[in-house]
Amino acid sequence: MTPADITGTSCSRALDSDCGAGVGKSVLLGMSGGVDSSVASLLLRRQGWQVRGLTMITHDGGFAAAEDARAVCDTLSIPLLVVDVREAFRRLVVDDFISAYLMGLTPNPCIRCNPAVKFSLLIREADRLGCSAIATGHYAGIRRNPATGRLALLKTPSGRKDQTYFLHRLDQSQLNRLTFPLEGLQKPAVRQIAAEYGLSGQDGSSLAVKPDSQDICFIPDGNYTDFIRRELLRHGPSDALKLTEPGKTVDINGKTIGSHQGLIHYTVGQRKGFQVRTTDRLFVIGMELSSNTLIVGPYEQVLKKQIRVGEIVYSGAESFKAGDRLLARIRSSAREMPCQVEPEPDGDLAVTFEQPVSAPSPGQSCVFYDRDLIMAGGIIRMS
């Protein structure tokens, strides 16, 4: 679809015509106030859907974005529902985020939020409002895996913006109601649509040039370590505070070669932020919580051929059997790498990569693809 399809003289007719996938049906669209979900609302209407918007307030700083969503909905005459989910978000996402760091993990709060808060709220409200479908402005698609009949997220072709990694924990019932209007589009095209349609935020500024969201939404200044420390102090003294305080940095042989600022500042594979007496470029290869020690080493020591992945959510696959060959992505921006999986008795997966991968970080997600479909995904365990 080109922008011309929804703008110009044919636009108004197309927007409210009764042809398209959504004719006679209503959809509840998650709207963040950003350009993606705003353009998604346009596209849904063009498909004939009766669109309702839902904006969720996840944290104290979330009200401004809601105003932008309101502005868009006013422009397009879309009814908008704003729901305050701060309590649930704190319980299901923020608390998990903090406790993960206190276990030496590197959590990905967006991945926890999607199934537990964002999409479960969309489903709940869609049911309440009588909407048959839900939608968001993510860059992703959904397909049924012919081999199993199960629904799976469809990855965007490589080189484009693909957000399936963040959505991999959605379950079948969530995928079953979901549609992604932005599937197949690229970001520049979406911005162009916003520009041509003149979408603007609450203050009148163009959504077409609104920056992408980034960083952790509930930590606007980006300083997550300060955030964790503040939260810990709020609950009074505790042993956990030790992890926010400086300690020693050692090499793989246990020899002390410097110091660090507090273990919550680090993640496996990180190369900066610790003070060490050396001329080499060193990376975090692990940490020891009990002694507040950071372990670092040269790049080779950060390469791993085997990892263990837990908390598996199966999508396109119903299960795996030993020796299944897949492609796995161990971070949002990484390429998928060929691997073999072997289910463990406890439900975890032992994963062996064909080639060593760089710095799999415990707490981050490992998502398994078969070609372009997500088969399953889970959380990387401590090695």
Added chain:
RNA sequence: UGGGGUGUAGCCAAGUGGUAAGGCACGGGACUUUGACUCCCGCACUCGUAGGUUCAAAUCCUGCCACCCCAG
């Protein structure tokens, strides 16, 4: 005030006569709905200091200063 050692960027540090490596930190940018990684660009007209030797000195010589160690 006898002996030995060391002084190179905010920190660590290579360099022993030929025109200041590298790592951390720092600043700017790209990438990015997590944390990271990665990639660009910048960062000592100068090597404690004052002289000397040399076509050429961080490198050799001398004085001075500072710090460290060992002795009394």
